[in-house]
Amino acid sequence: MTGSKLRVPCTYQGGKQRLAGAIVDVFFAENKIGADTRFYDLCCGSGAISIELVNRGISPQNISMLDISSWGAFWAAVGHGTFDMEFFDSILSGLPDDKREYKKHLEGLVSSSSLVHEAELYPILQANSFGGKQITTKNGEWDNACFRDYWEPTANSVRRSPANPMQPSPTELKRRVTAIVRDMVGANGIRGDIMSFFSFNVAPDSIVYVDPPYMNTTGYSYMFNIKDFIQEYKAAFQAPLYISENVALGHNATKLQLHGANGGITGSRKSKHEEWLSRF
Ligand SMILES: C[S@@+](CC[C@H](N)C(=O)[O-])C[C@H]1O[C@@H](n2cnc3c(N)ncnc32)[C@H](O)[C@@H]1O
CATH class of the missing domain: 3.40.50.150 (Vaccinia Virus protein VP39)
Structure with a gap:
């Protein structure tokens, strides 16, 4: 390591x-x-x-x-050394610049994506999952995929900072997954x-x-x-x-x-x- x-x-x-x-x-x-x-x-x-x-x-x-x-x-992909980092990267870099757009973008992604790249897509989807709930698959398709919205405080909110839809951020997820795939x-x-x-x-x-x-x-x-x-x-x-x-x-x-x-x-x-x- x-x-x-x-x-x-x-x-x-x-x-x-x-x-x-x-x-x-x-x-x-x-x-x-x-x-x-x-x-x-x-x-x-x-x-x-x-x-x-x-x-x-x-x-x-x-x-x-x-x-x-x-x-x-x-x-399985990590262990066998078959994790497709190029594909993973392409999904991360295809995320919209505006975090308010993530939810819609990801909803489009799950409805148009097969499970061929399940291993690479899953950590990205799960990092955006509403309440951290488990995103699943059913009959060869993504299922139970419900994503977080970008949230901004209003005048009455106790929390004063915005909440990101993706946790961790795309940069941090990339860093963690790259290290996992390597080690x-x-x-x-x-x-x-x-x-x-x-x-x-x-x-x-x-x-x-x-x-x-x-x-x-x-x-x-x-x-x-x-x-x-x-x-x-x-x-x-x-x-x-x-x-x-x-x-x-x-x-x-x-x-x-x-x-x-x-x-x-x-x-x-x-x-x-x-x-x-x-x-x-
Ligand atoms: C409490 S979570 C495990 C959390 C894990 N230790 C971690 O640190 O992320 C329970 C896990 O059991 C898995 N699971 C449930 N039923 C299973 C089964 N029949 N065979 C294998 N895994 C199963 C779920 O997919 C889920 O990931």
């Missing part, structure tokens, strides 16, 4: 960028990590956990990343259903991490039953299994502290939301 630390392309519903440090700390504290240790990041989404591993010096060749959504297509080639990126994991050959000294959609939430387009997964996993593999949830799933669970953008623990904002890492 070269240069500064990698960052997730964009924020994402349920993304673990603020918890990745604490989660990887647990992997390192509870296991003997060697040059051959394999990591499985299942339901990897924006890749916060794998990115944290690479930032700590783990070789991407030792990491498998799986997700059923377009993130799976993105990570994460060789990762085993897979677009697939988590149940296909049972056909994998998982060595007992591997670390398996699953970040499923929160139980009892309705916000995701893709779901599965985590309890069934745990049961089947116990019968199939010996490697430690770690699961993120907003509750402890068993007796062996760690309550995680949320880290702010600067890496410090956020103590000022009181939140009822809890994050747990359970081990099986």
Whole structure:
């Protein structure tokens, strides 16, 4: 790895960028990590956990990343070295000069684009997604794509600065994706259903991490039953299994502290939301 630390392309519903440090700390504290240790990041989404591993010096060749959504297509292209940077650049440079025009421009893009360039288009669309909601695909087309508007304060607004439709900005997204494409080639990126994991050959000294959609939430387009997964996993593999949830799933669970953008623990904002890492 070269240069500064990698960052997730964009924020994402349920993304673990603020918890990745604490989660990887647990992997390192509870296991003997060697040059051959394999990591499985299942339901990897924006890749916060794998990115944290690479930032700590783990070789991407030792990491498998799986997700059923377009993130799976993105990570497969990154890992196989087939991400088309020229196409990605052409979409970014084709964005209108006026941010007020982004929404209309992107709506036109999704209705006219096939999924041939899914891996390259997806991070751009997701960075513009309203509320960070997951943009999906259905029957070979983009689905659930709802974009942010440029927002300017009025005389009565509490917020005094305009809100950008794209977060991060096109320049910052380009910087992040360029670094990811350079430093994460060789990762085993897979677009697939988590149940296909049972056909994998998982060595007992591997670390398996699953970040499923929160139980009892309705916000995701893709779901599965985590309890069934745990049961089947116990019968199939010996490697430690770690699961993120907003509750402890068993007796062996760690309550995680949320880290702010600067890496410090956020103590000022009181939140009822809890994050747990359970081990099986
Ligand atoms: C909480 S998010 C993961 C966030 C991720 N750890 C990150 O840091 O961005 C849950 C993910 O599970 C994926 N997912 C849901 N059902 C799945 C399934 N049956 N197989 C594989 N992935 C699935 C979703 O696409 C979504 O990206």
